[in-house]
Amino acid sequence: MDKLNxxxxxxxxxxxxxxxxxxxxxxxxxxxxxxDFSTVKVIVEFGSGNGIxxxxxxxxxxxxxxxxxxxxxxxxxxxxxxxxxxQLIIEKVSAEDIMPILKKHGFEKxxxxxxxxxxxxxxxxxxxxxxxxxxxxxxxxxLYVQYxxxxxxxxxxxxxxxxxxxxxxxxxxxxPAFVYIAQK
Numbered sequence: 005m006d007k008l009n010x011x012x013x014x015x016x017x018x019x020x021x022x023x024x025x026x027x028x029x030x031x032x033x034x035x036x037x038x039x040d041f042s043t044v045k046v047i048v049e050f051g052s053g054n055g056i057x058x059x060x061x062x063x064x065x066x067x068x069x070x071x072x073x074x075x076x077x078x079x080x081x082x083x084x085x086x087x088x089x090x091q092l093i094i095e096k097v098s099a100e101d102i103m104p105i106l107k108k109h110g111f112e113k114x115x116x117x118x119x120x121x122x123x124x125x126x127x128x129x130x131x132x133x134x135x136x137x138x139x140x141x142x143x144x145x146x147l148y149v150q151y152x153x154x155x156x157x158x159x160x161x162x163x164x165x166x167x168x169x170x171x172x173x174x175x176x177x178x179x180p181a182f183v184y185i186a187q188k
Contacts, residue, residue: 030176032060038185044115049073050099051120055084062089074099099134102141113143119150123157135164148186153179161186
Protein backbone atom coordinates (compact mmCIF):
# COMPACT_ATOMS: atom_id res chain seq x y z
CA MET A 5 0.00 0.00 0.00
CA ASP A 6 1.51 3.32 -1.04
CA LYS A 7 1.67 6.36 1.24
CA LEU A 8 -1.30 8.13 -0.37
CA ASN A 9 -3.59 5.12 0.05
CA UNK A 10 -2.32 4.66 3.61
CA UNK A 11 -3.16 8.31 4.32
CA UNK A 12 -6.68 7.95 2.88
CA UNK A 13 -7.41 4.81 4.87
CA UNK A 14 -5.88 6.21 8.04
CA UNK A 15 -8.03 9.36 7.81
CA UNK A 16 -11.14 7.24 7.18
CA UNK A 17 -10.44 5.07 10.23
CA UNK A 18 -8.25 7.20 12.52
CA UNK A 19 -9.56 5.50 15.68
CA UNK A 20 -7.97 2.18 14.74
CA UNK A 21 -5.01 3.43 12.70
CA UNK A 22 -3.86 5.99 15.27
CA UNK A 23 -1.83 7.95 12.73
CA UNK A 24 -2.05 9.33 9.22
CA UNK A 25 1.52 8.38 8.29
CA UNK A 26 3.02 4.90 7.95
CA UNK A 27 5.92 4.00 10.25
CA UNK A 28 9.34 4.97 8.95
CA UNK A 29 12.06 2.44 8.22
CA UNK A 30 13.96 3.95 11.17
CA UNK A 31 11.09 3.21 13.56
CA UNK A 32 10.66 -0.27 12.09
CA UNK A 33 14.34 -1.04 12.69
CA UNK A 34 14.27 0.38 16.23
CA UNK A 35 11.25 -1.78 17.06
CA UNK A 36 12.95 -5.04 16.05
CA UNK A 37 16.41 -4.09 17.33
CA UNK A 38 16.07 -5.77 20.76
CA UNK A 39 14.65 -9.07 19.52
CA ASP A 40 16.90 -12.13 19.51
CA PHE A 41 15.73 -13.61 16.21
CA SER A 42 17.91 -16.69 16.68
CA THR A 43 15.76 -17.94 19.56
CA VAL A 44 12.18 -16.80 18.94
CA LYS A 45 9.77 -19.32 17.42
CA VAL A 46 6.50 -17.37 17.52
CA ILE A 47 6.28 -13.62 17.02
CA VAL A 48 2.92 -11.85 17.26
CA GLU A 49 2.32 -8.44 15.73
CA PHE A 50 -0.70 -6.35 16.75
CA GLY A 51 -1.99 -3.68 14.36
CA SER A 52 0.16 -4.53 11.37
CA GLY A 53 -1.24 -1.70 9.24
CA ASN A 54 0.33 -1.60 5.78
CA GLY A 55 2.98 -4.14 6.78
CA ILE A 56 6.13 -2.04 6.99
CA UNK A 57 7.09 -3.50 10.39
CA UNK A 58 5.84 -6.91 9.25
CA UNK A 59 8.30 -6.82 6.34
CA UNK A 60 11.15 -5.79 8.67
CA UNK A 61 10.38 -8.78 10.90
CA UNK A 62 10.18 -11.14 7.92
CA UNK A 63 13.64 -9.99 6.75
CA UNK A 64 15.11 -11.14 10.05
CA UNK A 65 13.19 -14.24 11.15
CA UNK A 66 14.80 -17.65 11.10
CA UNK A 67 13.38 -20.63 9.17
CA UNK A 68 11.92 -22.10 12.40
CA UNK A 69 9.91 -18.93 13.25
CA UNK A 70 6.27 -18.03 12.56
CA UNK A 71 4.89 -14.49 12.51
CA UNK A 72 1.21 -14.08 13.37
CA UNK A 73 -0.23 -10.67 12.55
CA UNK A 74 -3.49 -9.17 13.82
CA UNK A 75 -5.18 -6.47 11.74
CA UNK A 76 -8.88 -5.53 11.92
CA UNK A 77 -8.94 -2.80 9.25
CA UNK A 78 -10.16 -4.36 5.98
CA UNK A 79 -7.97 -2.28 3.62
CA UNK A 80 -4.83 -2.85 5.69
CA UNK A 81 -5.72 -6.55 5.96
CA UNK A 82 -5.96 -6.77 2.16
CA UNK A 83 -2.60 -5.02 1.87
CA UNK A 84 -1.04 -7.57 4.24
CA UNK A 85 -2.47 -10.45 2.21
CA UNK A 86 -0.29 -9.31 -0.71
CA UNK A 87 2.82 -10.17 1.32
CA UNK A 88 3.63 -13.71 0.24
CA UNK A 89 5.76 -15.44 2.85
CA UNK A 90 5.47 -19.02 4.08
CA GLN A 91 6.13 -18.02 7.72
CA LEU A 92 3.46 -15.29 7.82
CA ILE A 93 -0.01 -15.92 9.25
CA ILE A 94 -2.48 -13.04 8.90
CA GLU A 95 -5.57 -12.85 11.12
CA LYS A 96 -8.41 -10.32 10.80
CA VAL A 97 -9.34 -10.36 14.49
CA SER A 98 -8.82 -8.17 17.53
CA ALA A 99 -5.62 -8.47 19.53
CA GLU A 100 -7.85 -9.37 22.49
CA ASP A 101 -8.13 -12.82 20.89
CA ILE A 102 -4.44 -13.67 21.05
CA MET A 103 -4.84 -16.90 23.06
CA PRO A 104 -7.45 -18.56 20.80
CA ILE A 105 -5.47 -17.55 17.70
CA LEU A 106 -2.22 -18.98 19.10
CA LYS A 107 -4.03 -22.24 19.91
CA LYS A 108 -5.69 -22.28 16.46
CA HIS A 109 -2.23 -22.39 14.90
CA GLY A 110 -0.83 -24.96 17.33
CA PHE A 111 1.06 -22.67 19.71
CA GLU A 112 0.74 -22.29 23.47
CA LYS A 113 2.60 -19.00 23.91
CA UNK A 114 4.36 -16.21 22.00
CA UNK A 115 8.09 -15.55 22.29
CA UNK A 116 7.68 -11.88 21.37
CA UNK A 117 4.83 -9.43 20.81
CA UNK A 118 5.20 -6.26 18.76
CA UNK A 119 2.35 -3.77 18.96
CA UNK A 120 1.49 -0.79 16.81
CA UNK A 121 -1.93 -0.45 18.40
CA UNK A 122 -2.96 3.14 19.21
CA UNK A 123 -3.68 2.30 22.85
CA UNK A 124 -4.75 5.84 23.70
CA UNK A 125 -7.51 5.65 21.03
CA UNK A 126 -8.85 2.31 22.23
CA UNK A 127 -11.43 2.26 25.05
CA UNK A 128 -9.67 1.60 28.37
CA UNK A 129 -11.47 -1.67 29.10
CA UNK A 130 -10.41 -3.06 25.72
CA UNK A 131 -6.80 -1.84 25.91
CA UNK A 132 -6.55 -3.25 29.45
CA UNK A 133 -7.83 -6.60 28.19
CA UNK A 134 -5.41 -6.58 25.24
CA UNK A 135 -2.45 -5.94 27.55
CA UNK A 136 -3.56 -8.55 30.11
CA UNK A 137 -4.13 -11.16 27.40
CA UNK A 138 -0.81 -10.33 25.77
CA UNK A 139 1.00 -10.77 29.09
CA UNK A 140 -0.73 -14.11 29.66
CA UNK A 141 0.17 -15.24 26.13
CA UNK A 142 3.90 -14.58 26.55
CA UNK A 143 6.58 -17.02 27.65
CA UNK A 144 8.76 -15.96 30.59
CA UNK A 145 11.58 -13.54 29.71
CA UNK A 146 9.93 -12.65 26.39
CA LEU A 147 9.62 -9.11 25.01
CA TYR A 148 6.61 -6.91 24.38
CA VAL A 149 7.54 -3.98 22.14
CA GLN A 150 5.02 -1.16 21.78
CA TYR A 151 5.38 2.21 20.13
CA UNK A 152 3.28 5.27 20.89
CA UNK A 153 3.47 8.97 20.12
CA UNK A 154 3.30 9.96 23.78
CA UNK A 155 4.29 8.65 27.20
CA UNK A 156 0.64 8.08 28.17
CA UNK A 157 0.97 4.30 28.50
CA UNK A 158 4.36 4.16 30.22
CA UNK A 159 2.84 3.87 33.69
CA UNK A 160 0.29 1.27 32.56
CA UNK A 161 2.94 -0.89 30.91
CA UNK A 162 5.06 -0.67 34.06
CA UNK A 163 2.06 -1.97 36.03
CA UNK A 164 1.44 -4.85 33.64
CA UNK A 165 5.12 -5.81 33.30
CA UNK A 166 6.13 -5.29 36.95
CA UNK A 167 8.37 -2.27 36.26
CA UNK A 168 10.37 -4.18 33.60
CA UNK A 169 9.94 -1.48 30.93
CA UNK A 170 12.64 0.46 29.10
CA UNK A 171 12.05 3.47 26.88
CA UNK A 172 13.57 4.36 23.56
CA UNK A 173 12.82 7.24 21.20
CA UNK A 174 12.80 7.48 17.43
CA UNK A 175 13.00 11.02 16.08
CA UNK A 176 13.10 9.92 12.42
CA UNK A 177 9.39 9.16 12.19
CA UNK A 178 6.34 11.33 11.57
CA UNK A 179 5.41 11.95 14.28
CA PRO A 180 8.42 11.00 16.41
CA ALA A 181 7.68 7.94 18.51
CA PHE A 182 8.43 6.43 21.91
CA VAL A 183 9.26 2.74 21.89
CA TYR A 184 8.45 0.79 25.03
CA ILE A 185 10.43 -2.44 25.53
CA ALA A 186 8.81 -4.54 28.23
CA GLN A 187 9.94 -7.92 29.51
CA LYS A 188 7.78 -10.56 31.12
